[in-house]
Amino acid sequence: MRKKEKKLVVTFHTTADAMAMEQVCQEQNVPGRLIPVPRAISAGCGLAWCTDLTCEAVLKKALECAGVKEQAMQECMV
């Protein structure tokens, strides 16, 4: 298995929220990508945006731009 690193992970209420977030992150060059929700956060499937720990501020701005209310934002070993 690949080595895990601590990352900042945002989860969403819907797939549409995740896609809106991805689009804004790509437009604003926010680092990261969509990943399956780590089971350490939730066992219930769905998409999450995974980025570096240093990106919290730009991530919050991107959420605001996308008009998305995140389900949760937390640090996680990914």
Next chain:
Amino acid sequence: MIYLDHAATTMQKPPQVAEAVAKALCSMGNAGRGTHEATLDASRIIFDTRKKLAELFHVKNPRQIAFTANSTESLNLAIKGVLRTGDHVITTELEHNSVLRPLYEMEKQGVELTILKSDQKGRIVLQDFEREIRGNTKLIVCTHGSNLTGNLMDIAEVGEIAARHQILFCVDASQTAGVFPIDVQAMQIDLLCFTGHKSLLGPQGTGGLYVREGVVVRPLKTGGSGVLTYSREHPPQMPTALEAGTLNGHGLAGLHAAVSYLLETGIDEIRKREQFLMRRFYAGVCDIPGIRIYGDFEPEERCPIVSLNLGTEDSSEVSDLLYQEYGIATRPGAHCAPLMHQALGTVEQGAVRFSFSHYTTEEEVDTAVAALKELAAEM
């Protein structure tokens, strides 16, 4: 074949629609079910379709548009999802069965139903909406354009009446979405129901429901959502709340291409062309002896539909002759609009409906006019 049945479904689509569906069939995964490229591609194209439709309908938040299979599903969702026993709802005689039958079902469950009468030209007096409002009126639901006469409803005015009385306003845009301007904000529309396969030029099996933020629509179905698997309840957030199960991603890829085409071409151009063709046909047939044409042709704009009868001839017979003898495809019968036919006095005879697309040619219109003249002469 000269296809003049575009009000049933637009058979001629921009070529990129079929190309997009074919590409999706070969490459698209299931949207929202994992994060490999095939599923993300599906999620992306579906999300971008929401965005393009939001642009077309002036929807602020694209996630307030849920995808369905067609207008019928959207209307069932909207009507059954907001009305409860004891509520009152107002609709019109212009409606398709996709509005009427869900309303009749709700009436059996204790919903009070008022159906506004039309005049002999299939017009509704707008003040009647306001006159029929009661203390328990919850919803006004009406078509934007009659699928039989082609008459347009002034939905901005009806929206104003509904908003003034804090009543939900639901519009059936089956015959108008993609050709006539629809601005859910300016027109104060709370629920907009549309299908993808008519004037939006997309594939059959696609459609949608816009729900204004703050309006809660109870889902008709629950199930797979791609999120919150271990919850016993379906997620309440739009659009997932109304999209249980796998979406028609392949069809939506086609709708994406279709709406892109509409936005690039401009719906004003398309509408102008369709109005021209419809008027050309009307001018050609209106003086044929024995012809009866239904609807109101005085307003500048109307759906590109002309419904008519030749004398007392059975509309099914006339439509069949048009196809067998001239290769002209039309729609006879009742058009799933029983109350409109009652109001027009055409329950027994039905009517022959000609409907046009911007792809229709002048030659096709003229051939149809000539065919009707010949048939009328033989009566």
